[in-house]
Amino acid sequence: MSSTLFQATGFKRTLLLCREGKFREAEAVLKSLQDEFLAVCEENEALKTQLQEVAAVLDLAEKVRFDGQKYWLADGDEKKGPYCQVCYDREGLLVNLQQRENHWECLSCRGLYMIPAKNGAPKKRPAALRTALKKTIPLFVEREMM
Numbered sequence: 001m002s003s004t005l006f007q008a009t010g011f012k013r014t015l016l017l018c019r020e021g022k023f024r025e026a027e028a029v030l031k032s033l034q035d036e037f038l039a040v041c042e043e044n045e046a047l048k049t050q051l052q053e054v055a056a057v058l059d060l061a062e063k064v065r066f067d068g069q070k071y072w073l074a075d076g077d078e079k080k081g082p083y084c085q086v087c088y089d090r091e092g093l094l095v096n097l098q099q100r101e102n103h104w105e106c107l108s109c110r111g112l113y114m115i116p117a118k119n120g121a122p123k124k125r126p127a128a129l130r131t132a133l134k135k136t137i138p139l140f141v142e143r144e145m146m
Helices: 003-019 023-063 085-091 127-134
Strands: 064-066 071-075 078-083 097-099 103-106 112-114
Touching (some): 003 023, 023 064, 023 071, 078 097
16 A cells, blocks of 8 residues: 555544554554655655755856856855866865965865966066076087097
8 A cells, every 4th residue: 555545544544443442453544554655754855855956966056157267156246166077067066276386286186277367468577587487598509520
């Protein structure tokens, strides 16, 4: 007998058993109804939890923005992040990127992300490097014949 049908007819059956003086049988039916009720309550709680988790994921998905390289979390006027694109796409995890001198690094998947230069201008090289690059370096060196 299906659970819902048993519940629907179980109370009526219990009442009839009590009227016939069959209290032990009525008690067994009530015990079965109680067990089913508790199982339905547990399932209901599990479904509520699952629904809340799905709602949280959907809410998060509406706030996540991709800039072409990494993710950011838009929370009102505040922008949080950046977060690893690989970890979010593979696992659905927002893993904070750690800023280094010239890049961000994901400590989870070890992914590296460039830090774009401000105003689109290339980063200036240190003075010592600029000076070294101004010197010409010959491509071919003539050897003395012996």
